[in-house]
Amino acid sequence: xxxxxxxxxxxxxxxxxxxxxxxxxxxxxxxxxxxxxxxxxxxxxxxxxxxxxxxxxxxxxxxxxxxxxxxxxxxxxxxxxxxxxxxxxxxxxxxxxxxxxxxxxxxxxxxxxxxxxxxxxxxxxxxxxxxxxxxxxxxxxxxxxxxxxxxxxxxxxxxxxxxxxxxxxxxxxxxxxxxxxxxxxxxxxxxxxxxxxxxxxxxxxxxxxxxxxxxxxxxxxxxxxxxxxxxxxxxxxxxxxxxxxxxxxxxxxxxxxxxxxxxxxxxxxxxxxxxxxxxxxxxxxxxxxxxxxxxxxxxxxxxxxxxxxxxxxxxxxxxxxxxxxxxxxxxxxxxxxxxxxxxxxxxxxxxxxxxxxxxxxxxxxxxxxxxxxxxxxxxxxxxxxxxxxxxxxxxxxxxxxxxxxxxxxxxxxxxxxxxxxxxxxxxxxxxxxx
Numbered sequence: 001x002x003x004x005x006x007x008x009x010x011x012x013x014x015x016x017x018x019x020x021x022x023x024x025x026x027x028x029x030x031x032x033x034x035x036x037x038x039x040x041x042x043x044x045x046x047x048x049x050x051x052x053x054x055x056x057x058x059x060x061x062x063x064x065x066x067x068x069x070x071x072x073x074x075x076x077x078x079x080x081x082x083x084x085x086x087x088x089x090x091x092x093x094x095x096x097x098x099x100x101x102x103x104x105x106x107x108x109x110x111x112x113x114x115x116x117x118x119x120x121x122x123x124x125x126x127x128x129x130x131x132x133x134x135x136x137x138x139x140x141x142x143x144x145x146x147x148x149x150x151x152x153x154x155x156x157x158x159x160x161x162x163x164x165x166x167x168x169x170x171x172x173x174x175x176x177x178x179x180x181x182x183x184x185x186x187x188x189x190x191x192x193x194x195x196x197x198x199x200x201x202x203x204x205x206x207x208x209x210x211x212x213x214x215x216x217x218x219x220x221x222x223x224x225x226x227x228x229x230x231x232x233x234x235x236x237x238x239x240x241x242x243x244x245x246x247x248x249x250x251x252x253x254x255x256x257x258x259x260x261x262x263x264x265x266x267x268x269x270x271x272x273x274x275x276x277x278x279x280x281x282x283x284x285x286x287x288x289x290x291x292x293x294x295x296x297x298x299x300x301x302x303x304x305x306x307x308x309x310x311x312x313x314x315x316x317x318x319x320x321x322x323x324x325x326x327x328x329x330x331x332x333x334x335x336x337x338x339x340x341x342x343x344x345x346x347x348x349x350x351x352x353x354x355x356x357x358x359x360x361x362x363x364x365x366x367x368x369x370x371x372x373x374x375x376x377x378x379x380x381x382x383x384x385x386x387x388x389x390x391x392x393x394x395x396x397x398x399x400x401x402x403x404x405x406x407x408x409x410x411x412x413x414x415x416x417x418x419x420x421x422x423x424x425x426x427x428x429x430x431x432x433x434x
Contacts, residue, residue: 001290002283002304002310003310004309005018005309005310012321012322012325020306021239022266023237025216029220036221039194039195040194040198043201050189059166060166064167064184069176073173076174083364083365084174086365095148095386098145100118103117109402110402111401115394115397116392117392118391120152120391121151121390123151124208124210125193125210126156127213129218130159134161138370139179139181140179145369146389153207154181154183155185155204155207157184158185158192159189190218193214208230210230213371235371237267237374239268240270241271241332243272243332245274245278245316245336248275249355250284250285253282253285257308258303265301267302268307270310273313316335325347328348329374332357334354349378349383350362369383403429407429
């Protein structure tokens, strides 16, 4: 199921093509553009059209009634309620620690102060997928850091489901209710992103920021609307990379590759190892584990795709170079002294250290975020966290003496840039009193 990419016997070149899913967002933008424009122009009528076309059901109300949210929470079985509540508690604990309480305040000269305030975004739209898997966990991963950041208006949208009478999946509704979110929409796909960005009169007010994962059409809509509205990222298919040595447990490694392949036929599962024996052990373990799963066909497609592979390297240093170049959404470390190896990694959305920290733990209740950069974006981007919902605002306060002390610098810069009015705005103040 997994092809082999053999990089042994030569220095690793960071430009070497590594396994990656083909994800053509530009092509999807052309498909999404008329949907976005229709929602902007025709509002609720367009939402009805696209709900029927894509979801095969038109909700009685696009905004989910509060009583439906409460009913979904009330109907949770005890085990699900306990799991959801504990996951929320752990994510909130970590989110609260992500907030930096120290306000930046620098006196650059006597009477010249520049400070920085963290200001929460006013209103956010959080998208929760409901296709191959209804990701109730994505509700808490988006809502909790937004709440901790101080966002005052939070809206959630997830596709309507015909089997639930046009409502989103009840697990998604239940988690919304547990989090105190009562503005929930039964709208899916690109049309949900368009609704958030443009607003739909009588249905939903526009937002300032859209976050949350989705399929390629959701990603395309986010790309198309970026600028009109802020976005968190352009998340592609999920990825796992595992850096492992000869001491790793092949059954554990195989199970973790399978768990991520379960998400999507385009999901990427990559093992990087300097141990051919481990590679063969993982191959042997994969077959029985895949056969035992509910989504075996989907998993085989993912593991057999161009995006998945076993990458053989000469040694641990080469393995670290490979996973840093790959910049996985999720990176597991199954090596001797895994914590020390993890400390050497620069590029990963999240790092899972040792055999007892599988990615599925982070998917649900580690306390970390599971909304993470994909497709190599971990080289420059972070996962969704409290700071994703905060804006940094500089506040500049100089008194007269402080301005006059630096006036010559401003005037010189203005002259050098041929912007004399900039200099004049300071010069005019030279002759005035306090």
